[in-house]
Amino acid sequence: MANWHLLTVEILTAALGLGLLALGLLVPHSDRRGIAYVATAGLAGILAVAIGMREASGVVLGGYVIDPFGTYFKILFLVAAMLTAVCSYDYVEKMGLNQAEYYALLILATLGMMILASSGELVSLYTGLELMTITFCILAAYHLGDAKSAEAGIKYLLLGAMSSAIFLYGLSLVYGSSGTTVIREIGQQVATRGASPALLLGTIFILAGFAFKVTAVPFHMWSPDVYEGAPTPVTGFLSVASKAAAFAALVRVFFGALPDLHNFWVQLFIALAVLTIVLGNLVAIPQTNIKRLLAYSSIAQAGYLLLGIVSFSVLGVGAVAYYAMLYVFGNMGAFMAATAFYNNDGSDEIKDYAGLARRSPLVAALMLFSLLSLAGIPPMAGFVGKFYLFMSIISRQYIWLAILGILMSMVSVYYYLLVAKAMYLGNPPEGSKPLQVAPGLQVAMVVSLLILFILGIYPTPLTNYAMNSAVTFFMP
């Protein structure tokens, strides 16, 4: 018998998702609030199991790789899913739809990401990718009463399907030129046979597919629209977790199957990273909607993460893993603040944030410190993450790239501080009341604020874990 116990996390997640769907059919509509709590508690339980399994490693059925790297990312997805679930309580209730469906989709999207992060084989990789993409289409279009939400869903679906078709064409070419779909065996075949034109073309197509998922310029066109239209908690989840999942799979495919071509694809990644960092930061400046601003800022963050891939080293992969984790808290923090504000005022415009600090110090502080972390200001966690990313490329003699990244980080401080200026120096509109924030969301806000500080001041345990998980890809 195979070593099934390695799949515990995935099996539990699938069971939780399907169970919630069934539960939603059994309990009457009026009692469905409880489902949100069941979903959160279930995710917390699975998170505990995943943390317990963080050192486990092995291969299931020849193509599904459980290793510390995959488990690290699973922990990340579960944390993000939990924050999203907590953040969704009021938002989903207001939409008045079947809540069980929403949480089941959220958990099944998490399952797709887990499969994506751990599959060592192209068919399951594709299946995981599509499970994630299709559930996100439904989640993005979940706000049925809102025309923008439906439009976000259809845009994500059409562009996502097109990009995954291109990705798939690349997979078929890689399969054709190596004769296998197992990533490790592809690596061996490439090492013995060398590069063929079909393989290089396949590499480019796969790269384009991943670039779409991580919103790298010039494949980013969908993201501001989808981010603006989708329900705010879903946007938060989409921007952190799906991006992290795509990075995990990207590392697995390019470092596992194509390390011998790295002189070729590193050039492409450098071009993508430069475009992404420059364009993401510059286009963010004139934005007036907080969700669009965060969309462009998260495009820029993807550019920084690409730097870790460019460095092609343990330090680089570890930095990507570490940065992805604190990006969860930074970006989810900003989106939690945006959700709380939307629940009260029904607006996403930055000018409406005027005087927020006086109406709700907690929400304003969370927004401010999350944005500072994204900008990479010490002592916030983002500083440590960016430090490792820039170190990894400097150690590869790409000093000009590091300087560009630091310059663009300074640009990002400007537009982040515009939001802070509105919140702290602006005057609240006449007759505005203090923000009402649900206790659960308040707890999540305080926790993520604390974690941003802790990871910034004492990052060693997490960076050690991230670096150790990255070693897998550089062992013979």
Add this chain to the structure above:
Amino acid sequence: MITLNHYLAVGGLLFCIGLFGALAKRNAIAVLMGIELMLNAVNINLVAFNHFLAPDQVTGQIFAIFVIVVAAAEVAVGLALVLNIYRRRLDSNIDDLDWLKW
């Protein structure tokens, strides 16, 4: 004799036609049809590679079945969303989806 290259040429052509359709058409359903062509091009590739390179294994064929099923799920969600928009606006032209500026 029909060789692997013939199949790959058909696959490549079909992929280009599909990509052109997906990019040039303005109707959401036509875009979905273009995407279907692209996926079927991939299926031709997979089955041809399977037949000519590793006929004793069926990896490519199984992969093609997965592609078919996932494509069906994608189309079902896509049509449901188009239907939702159509009911609201009696139109499925993607140029008119302009609440979110492009």
Add this chain to the structure above:
Amino acid sequence: MLQQYGIIAVFLVGGAATAVAALAANWLLRPKKPPEGDKLATYECGLETQGPTWIQFKVSYFLYALVFLLFDVETVFLYPWAVQFQALGLFAFAEMIIFIGILVLGLWYAWKEGALKWL
């Protein structure tokens, strides 16, 4: 090679000739008087049509079609399993039971949420 194409050509010609021969025989044998009465109705031996045919279908029709499409395509996984049933053994059987269980959950869901109700 060329001979094989020759066989195809013979088949094509033979097939076309059969169709033409059948049509010609009908034309020779049929009565030569113009049609009248029920002969001119849309369905000669069915119900009279009510109203124009170019009407909008109900949205629930599309829901039906979508649900059908999904369940129809999912069964494609059953064919390879059924062909290799003996070789794959108990493990694949258990997997397939789980797979069908998930499909049944989906069907139950569609049923409960009213997607199968014809209003």
